Amino acid sequence: MQDLIKDLDILSEEKKQENCEVFKTSPEQNTGKQRKLYVESYGCQMNFSDSEIVTSIMQKEGFDTTSDYESADVILLNTCSIRDKAEQTVRKRLSQFNQIKKTKPEVTVGVLGCMAERLKSKLLEEEKIVDLVAGPDAYRDLPNLVKQVDEGQRSVNTFLSREETYADISPVRLNSNGVTAFISIMRGCDNMCSFCVVPFTRGRERSRDPYSIVDEARHLFEQGYREVTLLGQNVDSYKWSPEVNNKARLERTTVSEVINFAKLLEMVALVSPDLRVRFSTSHPKDITDEVLHTMKKYENICKYIHLPAQSGNTRVLELMNRTYSREWYINRVDAIRTILGEDCGISSDMIAGFCTETEEEHTETLTLMDYVKYDFSYMFYYSERPGTLAAKKYEDDIPLDIKKRRLKEIIEKQQQISLERNQRDIGKVFKVLVEGTSRKSEDDLQGRNSANKVIVFPKQNFKKGEYVHVLVKDCTAATLIGEAV
Known part of the structure; x- marks a missing residue:
């Protein structure tokens, strides 16, 4: 296979x-x-x-x-x-x-x-x-x-709003597999990462009414969907209260109640134990132990976190205006491993060759990858974007050939770690939500486990939208290969 x-x-x-x-x-x-x-x-x-x-x-x-x-x-x-x-x-x-x-x-x-x-x-x-x-x-x-x-x-x-969340609009599901769907929980971003255009193109951060989010999740479940992904530029900073966000909702909650991301996660998880809940993206400065304990409490909240590091060096992180250090990031990873266990999936974003990055600082990115053991990463070399803080403040001074060489080293490191992480799963049984037929064979199905790993296995009589327990028998760096048990 x-x-x-x-x-x-x-x-x-x-x-x-x-x-x-x-x-x-x-x-x-x-x-x-x-x-x-x-x-x-x-x-x-x-x-x-x-x-x-x-x-x-x-x-x-x-x-x-x-x-x-x-x-x-x-x-x-x-x-x-x-x-x-x-x-x-x-x-x-x-x-x-x-x-x-x-x-x-x-x-x-x-x-x-x-x-x-x-x-x-x-x-x-x-x-x-x-x-x-x-x-x-x-x-x-x-x-x-x-x-x-x-x-x-x-x-x-191109007016940017401080209130618009489109909470009252029921999205038309495009290119849907009928099993998984996205739910937007907030819009905009208040983080001013120096390399990023998002705060300028999507405006200030605002959180959507949590009751409209739960209603959308419930409606999707009733339509046959079995997994939702809660979307935001920084989901961990989600915060909603009726007196601040929406006075019309006063009758549905107490005035003093503030709903943070951990509470929202719980509210969506309680829609049904058969509805899986994922989320993206987390910011290392904001992810809390409360969120991690909520994930642990509910089996249907997937044990996977996308936690972009961008760099493994504190000085470079400061230039990026990421507002955390290498040590803080490692603290958050340690909390994830302690509360959710070694099998919790963690992925990242990495940027090679940011302004003034030295070889030693690049090496610290590689050693951070060794420490965290990411399941996969999205990896780039730095590309200056007009209008960003970095474009205004820093010279893009790393030659392209050096950027590409550093990126190659990051990619090779991640491929090695991804394969090692997948090899750990051989012999284990995972609960897999079937998303459809494998891209390469009509005789096989594919789905993901809680840690967001793709698993391919023979079709037999299983159908899209079902949960199947699959024994992993082999793997590549990106895919687990198994059979239903």
């Missing part, structure tokens, strides 16, 4: 940047509505979740969706700005769409998301490559923006 496994989780710089180019498109839906919408999404899980909100809004305004952009009346690209390559990919795609406008000038082409927020009206006025620009907090205005284009105007709304 090993020949059927493709290692996708150990991502090099090139592979990860290709991952930014891997996009999701709207599915075909024909209910007889007059106009067709095509949505193409790039980047992070939050973007894919936002596209589901956009589709819901547009369906209510008389649009069906199509998977063929050539048959669409409105084409929307939900974009990523995290790296220059991601933006260049979108520009190439826009040039393809503009070819369609030569024969179908009535087609509306719009850019949504982080790239729209970063470049704003420049896309309309200087480059003139789109008809419509909408930032992440302006999706309710999309029907009006499309109407303006229909009337012969170019339209833009």
